[in-house]
Amino acid sequence: MKKTEYVKLIDTTRCTACRGCQVACKQWNEMPASRTRNFGSYQNPPDLQWNTWTLIRFQEYADKNGDFKWLFRKDGCMHCTEAACIKVCPSGALYHTDYGTVALNRSACIGCKACVSACPFDIPRYNQATDKIYKCDLCYTRLHEGQKPACVLSCPTGAITIGEKKAMIEAAYNRVAKLDGKATVYGDKFVGGTHVMYILSENPAAYDKLPSNPKVPASVILWKNLFKPFTLIGMGAVAGMAALHYLIKGPHEVHEKKEGGEHDV
Amino acid sequence: MSDTIRDMVRVTDPIERISHWLLAGSCLFCLFTGLGFMFRTWGFIPSLLGGLYALKWMHIFSGVVFGFALVYAYTMWRKDCAFEPDDAQWIKQGGGYLWKTSSLPPVYKYNAGQKLFFWFVVVFGVLIVLTGLVMWNPLAFPVAVARWSYALHALSALVIGSFFVVHLYLGTIGNPGTFQAMTTGWCSRAWCETHCPRWLADHYKKPE
Numbered sequence: 259m260k261k262t263e264y265v266k267l268i269d270t271t272r273c274t275a276c277r278g279c280q281v282a283c284k285q286w287n288e289m290p291a292s293r294t295r296n297f298g299s300y301q302n303p304p305d306l307q308w309n310t311w312t313l314i315r316f317q318e319y320a321d322k323n324g325d326f327k328w329l330f331r332k333d334g335c336m337h338c339t340e341a342a343c344i345k346v347c348p349s350g351a352l353y354h355t356d357y358g359t360v361a362l363n364r365s366a367c368i369g370c371k372a373c374v375s376a377c378p379f380d381i382p383r384y385n386q387a388t389d390k391i392y393k394c395d396l397c398y399t400r401l402h403e404g405q406k407p408a409c410v411l412s413c414p415t416g417a418i419t420i421g422e423k424k425a426m427i428e429a430a431y432n433r434v435a436k437l438d439g440k441a442t443v444y445g446d447k448f449v450g451g452t453h454v455m456y457i458l459s460e461n462p463a464a465y466d467k468l469p470s471n472p473k474v475p476a477s478v479i480l481w482k483n484l485f486k487p488f489t490l491i492g493m494g495a496v497a498g499m500a501a502l503h504y505l506i507k508g509p510h511e512v513h514e515k516k517e518g519g520e521h522d523v
Numbered sequence: 524m525s526d527t528i529r530d531m532v533r534v535t536d537p538i539e540r541i542s543h544w545l546l547a548g549s550c551l552f553c554l555f556t557g558l559g560f561m562f563r564t565w566g567f568i569p570s571l572l573g574g575l576y577a578l579k580w581m582h583i584f585s586g587v588v589f590g591f592a593l594v595y596a597y598t599m600w601r602k603d604c605a606f607e608p609d610d611a612q613w614i615k616q617g618g619g620y621l622w623k624t625s626s627l628p629p630v631y632k633y634n635a636g637q638k639l640f641f642w643f644v645v646v647f648g649v650l651i652v653l654t655g656l657v658m659w660n661p662l663a664f665p666v667a668v669a670r671w672s673y674a675l676h677a678l679s680a681l682v683i684g685s686f687f688v689v690h691l692y693l694g695t696i697g698n699p700g701t702f703q704a705m706t707t708g709w710c711s712r713a714w715c716e717t718h719c720p721r722w723l724a725d726h727y728k729k730p731e
Contacts, residue, residue, distance in 0.1 A: 346673070348560040349575050368576045370560075375661050375669035384662060477674040485677035486561055492685040500692035503620070510620065510698045512717045 263358035265426035265445075266396060266410065268332050269457040271437060272417035275300065275314050275330040282412035283312045286397065306333060308385035311394040312409055317466050331456070331465055332409070332418070335360060335381045335394035339450030342474040343373035343382060345482050351391070358423065358453045361395040378449065378472035396453065426455065433457055448472050527727050532715050535708045542595050543705055549589035550648075554684055556582040561677070583659060590652040597645055603632045604642065610635035620693075631721045636693070643686050651679035 284291065289309040294302055301316040312334035319327045337359040344352045344360060351366035352373060369389035373382045382393045397407035405411075410418045419426070430443045434457055444462055445455030449472055462470045526533040535543075556578050559568030569575040609628035613635040616624040627634075633641070654672035661669035695702050700714045715723040 348563065350563055366575075368579050370579060370658075371661050372658075372673060375666050375673075380666075475670050477670040481674040481677045485674065485681050489558075489561065489677065489681045489684060492681050493688050496685045496688040497692075500688060500697065504692070504696060507620070509696055512700050512711065512714045 261356035263423040264396070264401065264420055264453060265423045266337075266407065266418065266420045266454045267426050267430055267457065268454065269417045269419075269433060270329070270331055271441065271457060271459045272415045273314070273330045273332065274415055274417075275316060276414060277314050278412040278414060279312055279332060279409035279418060280310070280314060282408040283394070284310070286400070286408035287311065289392075306381065306383055308383040308392040310383075311335070311392065315466060319460065319464055321460070321464070327460070329460065329465060331458075331468065333467065335396070335454065336379050336445065336449075336472075337394075337396055337453035338378075339452070340474055341449070342376040342378060342478050345474065345478055346372040346376040348372065355395075355398055355401075357396070357398075357401055359396040359398065359401070360393075360453075361398045362391065362393060364390055364392075367391050376475060376478050378469055378475065380467065423451075423453070430455055430457055444468075449474065527712075528709075530712045531709045532712055532723065532727060533708050534704050534710045534715065534719070537708070539599065540705055540708060542592060542599060546589065546592035546596050549585045549592055550683065550687070552585045553582060553589055554680065554687070556585065557680055561680075583655075586652065586655045589648070593645070593648045593652065600633075600641055601645075604638040606635070606638060607631070610638065614639075620697075629720045630718065631725075632719050634718070640686055640690055644683060647679040647682045651676055651683065654679070 283289070289311070292303060292307060292309060294304060296302075297304055299316050301314065303310050303313065306313050312332055315329075315331045315333050317329040317331070319329050321327065339358065341352070341354070341360050344354065348370060349366045349368050351363045351368075353361060353363065355361045367390045369384065369391065371384050371391070373391060374380075374384060382391045384391055397405070397409075400407055406420055410420050419429075421429070427443075427446050430446075434441045434443050437457070437459070440460055442458050442462065443455065444458050445452040458465065462468055555568065556572065559565060559572075559575070559578050560582070569578045572578050572581060612628045613630070616627055618634060618636050619627050654676040657664050657669060657672035658676060661672070664672075693701070694705070698718075700711055701718070704710050710718075712723070712727075
């Protein structure tokens with residue numbers, strides 16, 4: 259039976275970049291830390307890693323009027339409805355849960371890395387030591403037990419909330435209506451709707467590493483919707499034509515040249 | 524070793540046959556294991572070979588063998604497979620396979636169809652090997668290169684796989700007497716007069 263579709267809503271206007279969610283995520287998923295180097299930002303680690311499934315991105319941003327802003331964005335898997343990673347996964351390790359989220363059965367993952375380049379949000383990360391892929395599964399085991407994801411539970415300002423999809427989309431638009439003109443809802447208009455959505459205080463284009471119009475890559479659509487079926491159609495059609503040729507024209511026999519006779523082609 | 528015995532003619536040497544089967548064997552194994560990745564419902568393929576993870580490494584290994592065999596095959600056959608003006612006429616007549624035609628232009632070693640197959644395998648073989656190398660470690664390449672490699676790899680498999688079926692048919696039941704060119708290497712003189720008359724005239728004198 260199809261369970262409720264959930265949406266996790268991240269209200270960037272309420273985020274103070276305390277990074278409690280980052281820590282809670284690591285703790286719940288038992289992911290170790292890696293040693294990093296300071297690169298002049300509070301953003302740490304510098305990017306998502308196989309062992310860091312969510313990351314607060316710190317961005318210094320000046321808008322057109324020269325007003326300086328410090329943008330915080332909690333990055334991580336968006337849990338697409340039209341998920342390119344699931345489309346390319348050869349083992350079925352990546353799959354849609356009953357909540358509409360994208361989970362990962364790591365024991366089935368063969369480390370082919372096809373999902374890494376297919377993802378329009380650049381989320382899956384590969385671990386060479388285990389030869390497997392890692393990413394946020396929106397705390398599938400917690401959802402299953404009626405618990406909120408670790409990041410949601412940890413958030414002290416209420417910037418991260420989760421609930422039934424329709425209600426959350428409605429809540430997002432209500433919130434944006436109360437904010438100033440630039441604020442937008444991000445996530446319901448592409449890739450079939452994502453199960454992680456943002457309330458952004460700025461235009462999506464202002465944010466680092468956030469595509470304004472994410473979609474399943476054209477190469478993935480060509481590969482899976484055209485070339486894949488035509489591999490069988492092509493080989494099958496040719497085999498069928500060969501069989502028909504054999505039945506209608508027959509094999510191309512070689513005839514001995516008769517003395518003085520014409521050679522039969 | 525003599526190259527003619529009574530009415531038989533030696534049309535391939537052992538090196539040609541070995542490299543042909545190395546190329547064909549690795550190609551078919553790649554095709555078979557590749558279908559195991561492409562169609563998740565075809566679980567019998569990974570089941571036969573020890574699971575999808577084992578399949579990944581077998582596919583990569585076989586692909587490397589295919590790459591080397593392809594380079595060797597290219598150096599070995601490119602001269603025999605260079606196109607000549609007469610080839611256009613052969614193609615126009617469908618090689619005499621599809622409808623009744625007047626006699627075909629006499630072929631040297633390989634006919635235009637065989638040459639086309641060779642060049643398709645070379646072009647799409649190079650493409651499938653190069654894209655395969657990218658797919659082996661896609662993280663080392665720009666994301667656009669990695670993305671298009673997957674699509675072009677699948678396209679190349681489609682092309683090579685379809686041509687392979689034609690090759691299989693014409694090399695076996697479609698042309699009786701042909702298959703031994705790639706087993707023992709000996710074909711009948713009559714076969715040579717039909718399939719490679721100019722080459723035969725160049726290499727062997729008729730016994731009187």
